[in-house]
Amino acid sequence: MNYSNNEDKQELITIQIGNFSNFIGAHFWNIQEENYQYSKKEQLQYEIEPEMLFRSNVNSETLDKDIKYTPRILLFDFKSNFGSMNGDGKVIRQTSKNIENNDLLSGGDGVNTIIKQSTGKPIDRENTSIDNSNVDFEYWSDYLNVDYNGRGLIAIPDSLLNIGSQVSGGLIYDDGFDMFESNYEYVADLYQDNLRRMIEECDNLSGFQCLIDTDGIWGGVSTSVLSHIQDEYSSKVISTFASTEYNTQIELANEESIDERVYNSSKTIQSIAPSNGTGLTDLFVPLSCQRWWSQQPTTKGILGNFINKTKYQTSAEIAASIDTATLYYRSNYRSQTLASFVSHLTSSPSRKLCVLSTSFPNRLEDFGFTYSSSLYGREPTFPKQPLYSHPLMNYLSPRVQHTTTAQSNPLTEIISLRGIDIFKSIDENDRLELQNNYEKISSLFKIYLSNSYNGHGRSVLNRSIVNIVQPLTMKKNHFPILSNKFKNINNIDNNNNNNINQEKQESIENPNTILTHLQNTNLIHPFIQYLNQGYKQIVQSKRMKRLTIDQDSFVETIEILNYLSDSYLE
């Protein structure tokens, strides 16, 4: 091993807590797996550095053996959610024969459901001709295309959750937190040593990127896990993407479910990302794949193409967005670390919450950009709206609206762009130029941004534009089709609807360009305020029957949320 040259090499550990986050994670790793391309820029081997996220089984004695890369990952889920992945991180692909055998594995007189394990239906990795883009999967391991490292898989036994399945309503934050804290010895045994060994391997660990669930017990579990990490590895940076899954009850405006989500989100944000500098994470990005904050949720979700709002679909869209949004520290062109990513976005410790919006520009003429050769040389034209209120930008963070007020400029922002097909109608020479000159696109964006932000409040403190040439290309058998729904919302008329129907009949090509926008902005203020009010109402009206909150912790939560929302006012 060469020790002299990798001073800037950083390692990251990815932490995935919760079932939906594992769905996102599985897509994320599939994207990583399929997108290692050699860079077109000289000297650098890859556009994205693989060793940052992956570990190899190489050590100095076994150099000649087969090298196998597995993600450097710590993953939490219930044991029954692992599907057909075994303890070593490999997915067992079944033949029809052993599916039959499975039914035989039950016994015990009268209690015949005692011994029965659920298994998934993993896709056939090799058969790329199957189009799985419209189906849903029960387990994330079903469509996972990489092998995980067994050491990082933390299977929480289902029996650990000391609550019968018959409780009224869903599980809440406190259930998860209590589950981890009351079984601390056992749980610590499950993951802490494995995490330590993973970190022991790293020469230059720069931090943790976490995907966590807000729903159900997982917010509480995350709090427990992150506080251990904070405690033990205090100098490392933690960035967190917290997501909520698509829930049909919420779509039907079931009040109880919405209450639970409001409660869980409030508790998670309050304990993981308070604004007083004591939080468990350095950056917190809330994500959601449906609208649940208005009294009457619209039938249109934020995510999912028009028909599918499956876990498989929504998690893919989030995963693709996270993948692009994190290029800032993962791309090979800029020697940036997770730490600088976080400090770029969060100018002060009281503003840890950031907002992510994304776009999968299929036909980018709609976007308003053109770049074409004309008689007078190249004349780019730009969209009129600023990026944060561009209708094609799809906010993944809850309750953020496309508004342009005097104060809506973000404080800090990172714009990431993957692929160059953003300009569809350009000639071959221009395309080549864009491919070879990375600065070209970022300078175009710079002009666009500084023009369009004028007159909307103060200027942006930190801005960074990251772009790589490599498009997002995924095989159809394990990636759904991403699409940009907002072109639909904009002009809802019959004409347009017909178009969509036609489009559905033709096979929709997956867009391979992704544009994401991470910003630290006041636009998040309404969300926190909504949580604040919702939480207050839920507790005071005692709508959630299972909830017992003492006055102190209630006041504390309200205070933290108030303080948080205040810091996004100025």
Place this chain on the structure above:
Amino acid sequence: MLSMIKQQGAAADSRRGQALLLNISAGKGLQNVLKTNLGPRGTLKMLVGGGGDIKLTKDGKVLLHEMQIQHPTAALIARTATAQDDITGDGTTTNVITIGELLKQSERYLQENIHPRIIAEGFELAKDRCLAFLEEFKQSSHDTLDRELLISIAKTSLRTKLPAELADQLTEQVVDALLLIHKPEQPLDLFMVEIMTMQHRTDGHSSLIKGLVLDHGTRHPDMPKKLTNCFILTCNVSLEYEKTEVNANFLYKDHETRSRMIDGEHKLVAAKCRQIIELKNHVCDTPDKNFVVINQKGIDPICLDMLAKAGIMGLRRAKRRNMERLTLACGGTAMNSLEDLSPDCLGHADLVYEQTLGEEKYTFVEGVKNPFSCTVLIKGPTKHQIEQIKDALRDGLRAVKNTIEDKCVVPGGGAFQIAAYADLMKFKETITGRTKLGIQAFADALLVVPKTLAQNSGFDPMDTIIKLQEEYAKGHIVGLDIESGEPMDPVSEGIFDQYSVLKQVYRSSPIIASQLLLIDEIIKAGKGMRGSSVPEGQE
């Protein structure tokens, strides 16, 4: 079966019968699953996970943890039994089959229209008498620190979980490990016995190491792999270049300034490293002395390089618990800062060496001064075998610990159950009224342990029980010899049960059994998952 819960509109009386029936059959069902695993001659269960993971076990606790139990009553029983394991580390299977048997015995009387309350009262009386008898029956004359006795205890416990040869070999290691860490007048800290696993060679190579095995190795190719006569520095000091604050940015004009600033940061870390090297040069005055640094925090490549050049073996990210064990074993103190570094802080070990097994590295620290901490190294050819040994080992350690702390033993092989039965029969005569029946049921249920032992060993349960009872009537303490099916003397054979386990079993199982008996209806509570206001089944 579960559909009964939802059934509506039946007459109250028949519903009571149904609820009872449901509970009793659940208890019996769980009993039937675990029954065959009891005792050294019990058979194994194979658990197949969704991903094709295989686990072989006869340990009741492992089984109950890994099985997916959906039946609510069965889950309730399983939880009681696993709680038993949390407290005593053994006796899960006994607990489950006793609960099952208590329910089964009561069923007979229930069919004759005896009210469950009467049986429950009988249980209560019988339980108190049984526990009182246990106090009488236990033998506290033995010296519980006697190695021979402890070996018998460990053997009894391990043989019920593992094949005999394997169990016998582990037995000595378990006892030696505990005797090593035992300090008079102090509770035993089982954390001081580290269990390490290696997937390697065949089983039968497990060994007790009077020192420590760390699950990581050096991270620099030039570092020494084997050192003798070593000074050991245990510390919790970061030897990594890190930015002090997340939000403190470097402000730099060009790349040169930036790298100069980073160098400045590096210098601080390098200074710490040099301090260690100076200490090494100070204490290692002759070439046969060596130096090992074991750090709880990280060591970055630059520092590793410096240490390697100085001939120091450096290990990073040691387990927190191992830091405690290291100072206990080798002496010295764990350093939290390098300011007051002195030769007094150092520990000593005769031999430190690294072993690589495929992807894994292990570092052995052996020949320590006062081994108040030790490691049992399990080697096995397959993962499931290692797991099996590991589970058994944990139970063995608990068994020996229980005995040392109980300061008494109970003759095993079903001897207690036979004797308690006879005692309860005498007690029954002194009671008047129908409560007798509850006591009778309890006494009969006690016999399930020797019965199952006999059955699992291939003998006729009734025959054996009668033989044992006849022998007991002659005034001997008798247990079942699983080899011959004949009565034997458990004390001379060295078969002992643990007092605290029996106490826990016969305290908790009658309680849960009588609670289950007193249930007259099972009602679905709550509004159902997902907050749907429409009850399931009406959809």
